[in-house]
Amino acid sequence: MRIALLSLLFLALSLLAVSQGIAIPLRTPAPEEVLGFLAGMNLPPAFKSALAEAFTSAFATGRATTTVTLLLLQDLTAIPPDKAERGLEIIRYAISQGFIVDTGLSGSSMMNEARKLLALSRTWEEIEYVLSLRLNFLLATRSTLARYGLIQLGKIGPDVPLTPADRLVLEVAWAVGDFVLWEGGDPGDPRILAFVQERLNRLCSVGVLPAEAAKLMAALTPEMLQEIVRLVFQPMERR
Amino acid sequence: MRWDEVDELIRAAVAKEVEEGQKRLSGLEERVIRELARRPVRRSFWEKVREFLSRPTPRWALVGALAALLLGFALGRLTAPSPIPQWNPNLFVIAAPGAKSVAIVGDFSAWQPLPLSDPDGDGIWSAIIPLPPGRYEYAFLVDGKWVGQDPLAHEYLRTFGEYVSVRYVGGEHADRSS
Numbered sequence: 001m002r003i004a005l006l007s008l009l010f011l012a013l014s015l016l017a018v019s020q021g022i023a024i025p026l027r028t029p030a031p032e033e034v035l036g037f038l039a040g041m042n043l044p045p046a047f048k049s050a051l052a053e054a055f056t057s058a059f060a061t062g063r064a065t066t067t068v069t070l071l072l073l074q075d076l077t078a079i080p081p082d083k084a085e086r087g088l089e090i091i092r093y094a095i096s097q098g099f100i101v102d103t104g105l106s107g108s109s110m111m112n113e114a115r116k117l118l119a120l121s122r123t124w125e126e127i128e129y130v131l132s133l134r135l136n137f138l139l140a141t142r143s144t145l146a147r148y149g150l151i152q153l154g155k156i157g158p159d160v161p162l163t164p165a166d167r168l169v170l171e172v173a174w175a176v177g178d179f180v181l182w183e184g185g186d187p188g189d190p191r192i193l194a195f196v197q198e199r200l201n202r203l204c205s206v207g208v209l210p211a212e213a214a215k216l217m218a219a220l221t222p223e224m225l226q227e228i229v230r231l232v233f234q235p236m237e238r239r
Numbered sequence: 240m241r242w243d244e245v246d247e248l249i250r251a252a253v254a255k256e257v258e259e260g261q262k263r264l265s266g267l268e269e270r271v272i273r274e275l276a277r278r279p280v281r282r283s284f285w286e287k288v289r290e291f292l293s294r295p296t297p298r299w300a301l302v303g304a305l306a307a308l309l310l311g312f313a314l315g316r317l318t319a320p321s322p323i324p325q326w327n328p329n330l331f332v333i334a335a336p337g338a339k340s341v342a343i344v345g346d347f348s349a350w351q352p353l354p355l356s357d358p359d360g361d362g363i364w365s366a367i368i369p370l371p372p373g374r375y376e377y378a379f380l381v382d383g384k385w386v387g388q389d390p391l392a393h394e395y396l397r398t399f400g401e402y403v404s405v406r407y408v409g410g411e412h413a414d415r416s417s
Binding site: 026067068071103105106107112115116118120122126178183184202203205206207208 | 399
């Protein structure tokens with residue numbers, strides 16, 4: 001009797017949530033579902049194998065989520081395979097470098113941005129270009145912050161457990177990237193520091209960034225951020 | 240033949256008949272019961288249904304409860320992410336009088352449209368979206384047209400010439416957006 005009552009309670013709550021017009025986010029597919037979908041895509045087998053390996057590590061360590069990954073893969077079936085491969089290779093390379101490529105249903109990262117640009121009806125060439133710049137921002141931010149001693153560079157790889165520094169790198173790279181790509185700021189613009197600090201402050205206030213971010217914010221200088229931008233737009237050896 | 244001799248013969252014949260009859264009667268009850276058990280009672284479908292319904296057992300009650308539990312779980316599973324983080328209800332609202340459909344896209348939906356509703360038809364479309372703390376970019380789609388500037392947003396970005404609203408959920412921003 002108790003089981004029946006509890007079951008009815010769960011059922012009633014589920015129906016209530018749906019009937020109240022609450023827009024509830026998406027389901028979380030199992031990694032096997034995502035990898036199964038990838039296996040069925042029209043891509044070279046060797047590339048699919050490498051990508052499956054990268055995604056498996058990313059799902060296990062929190063560098064990507066199955067929800068956004070599956071949606072993006074589904075999007076990519078609508079574009080020519082060679083273009084899809086180029087875009088996915090950027091993401092695979094980012095994972096291999098230990099970067100977070102997908103923050104799930106909050107925040108910004110490469111896969112979320114790709115989905116956003118698709119929603120904005122941008123061409124895949126534009127999206128691929130933005131993804132390659134975002135990757136450069138990640139690489140430049142990590143190397144610059146490490147050079148100035150603001151983060152410690154340990155072992156790098158897709159299977160290495162995430163640390164707070166990984167999220168710091170992502171958010172600094174994203175803020176600098178947003179300033180340059182979407183705010184029209186140039187590398188010498190002195191407003192870049194205020195822009196990045198305000199972004200990091202807000203992320204700290206909602207708990208996305210840990211306390212270490214405050215130390216980083218205090219140590220940031222316009223020169224460091226300008227150096228990141230300079231590195232992004234100069235030819236970089238990354239493959 | 241004398242009458243007494245006839246009587247003797249009759250008694251002997253009757254005794255023989257009784258003796259033979261008793262042999263046949265021996266085990267008759269068991270045979271009848273066996274025979275009855277061997278012949279199934281044919282019941283109609285409705286009789287069987289009535290019998291099933293009139294005989295509730297704890298086993299079937301448990302099966303029913305389990306089915307209800309699974310249905311409730313499946314409904315929740317289909318519509319909610321797992322694991323469920325600490326959610327804050329967030330009201331997203333836009334004035335769009337005369338619009339036929341209004342949706343919202345954002346990080347929280349992986350940029351898939353979520354419909355807004357206007358139950359009283361006053362042109363104010365809204366949705367309550369439970370979200371964990373974080374930074375969310377989003378925009379409205381009014382009859383399919385991108386509307387990226389929400390007055391309730393904390394900041395805006397311009398992406399390829401289109402505005403995108405940004406809302407921070409949690410912490411000191413909680414009171415403004417929920």
